[in-house]
């Protein structure tokens with residue numbers, strides 16, 4: 001399979017999908033399983049710091065086929081676990097260090113893209129979290145106050161009043177927004193494919209259509225034969241449950257996206273996003289949008305979970321789960337009623353049982369892994385890969401002090417508990433959002449239930 005169904009893959013140069021096939025090696029120093037950002041960044045930094053090592057990346061489909069080539073393109077200077085760390089006095093300093101490392105990671109990605117001449121449409125226009133209801137003004141301003149109390153400044157997060165916020169993004173209702181400059185919009189597939197091309201040019205063995213069927217310390221089995229490797233690093237995030245013995249290691253949750261046709265200047269006069277700011281709002285069924293470099297709106301929302309951790313490699317465009325995402329976009333921008341949504345797709349992302357990313361490496365077995373970014377992995381995968389590479393090199397570094405290192409999660413529950421838990425979580429999130437939209441005040445009961453399930 002080469003196409004992941006996304007607008008991003010559709011907009012790549014026609015000859016970009018698929019690298020020239022390479023013969024299967026029998027022995028390498030490092031074998032990386034999975035050719036998304038996590039695996040590609042691992043190979044990138046290994047080839048930077050240890051050019052003498054023979055590195056292979058094994059990708060079942062094509063590089064960027066997974067979440068990395070089909071996401072919302074928010075390259076965020078934060079990660080999912082920062083908020084929880086900042087909320088406790090005992091972990092606040094750690095949360096701030098992680099946040100600063102993530103902010104620097106956005107610039108690191110820009111640096112590499114620039115240095116390697118990967119034209120991934122990187123534009124650091126920041127992020128707007130829009131209050132679409134008056135009560136969300138208080139909610140977001142409280143959050144802003146908290147962020148300033150714990151050590152961020154106006155240069156990190158600031159309030160835009162309603163006129164300024166509306167001028168930035170013309171959503172149907174907009175009562176102000178929390179703005180951070182620490183976020184860039186990118187074309188996700190261009191970053192993934194661009195990295196793959198550069199790695200191949202550097203001599204990394206970039207093996208597409210090479211599916212790992214099992215692995216143990218020192219040995220990887222694939223559909224193309226066996227490979228011996230001193231170190232084996234897994235970077236399969238939301239696809240992890242398809243690997244032998246890893247069914248309950250990571251929960252695959254789906255995110256769904258749509259993209260409009262290119263929109264004319266008159267529509268952009270109304271919508272704004274002049275600096276390609278990324279935008280969302282505080283609802284629990286997360287939404288995210290960006291203006292693409294070719295003037296489309298690419299917009300997504302969190303989808304669901306399938307019984308038994310089923311991994312659907314491609315979501316068909318007529319999947320009913322995509323209808324609510326399309327509707328949310330039209331509700332935000334009624335002007336879109338006259339314009340087509342040309343693309344609809346989705347895909348799995350990975351959640352660890354403790355809802356935090358994790359990076360681990362055991363020097364004795366040579367086995368390592370990174371992932372579980374809870375839908376916020378575009379930038380986080382770069383930091384995770386750098387951490388893993390430092391662990392592999394046995395090199396002490398500041399980022400090894402970050403909380404993801406060896407923060408192992410237990411397995412997810414057996415079915416049907418897993419499915420029921422995911423369903424209750426989704427239902428509570430939807431009910432809380434619907435109630436708040438209807439009544440214009442916080443939905444305390446549903447919010448309480450929702451929060452019980454995300455810890």
Ligand SMILES: Cc1cc2nc3c(=O)[nH]c(=O)nc-3n(C[C@H](O)[C@H](O)[C@H](O)COP(=O)(O)OP(=O)(O)OC[C@H]3O[C@@H](n4cnc5c(N)ncnc54)[C@H](O)[C@@H]3O)c2cc1C
Pocket residue numbers: 033034035036037038039058059060061062063064065066067068069070071072073074075076210211212213235236237238239240242243254255256257288300346347348349350370371373374375376377378379380381
């Ligand atoms: C629709 C969507 C929107 C998102 N939006 C954003 C966003 O805007 N911002 C953000 O920060 N995050 C976002 N995310 C999350 C982010 O994209 C992911 O966290 C990140 O891309 C994960 O990268 P990865 O390399 O770890 O995994 P992936 O990119 O999923 O790569 C895993 C790779 O492993 C391969 N693989 C699987 N099994 C095998 C096997 N047995 N053998 C060999 N290869 C195998 C797969 O084919 C796949 O290419 C989104 C995710 C989705 C699905």
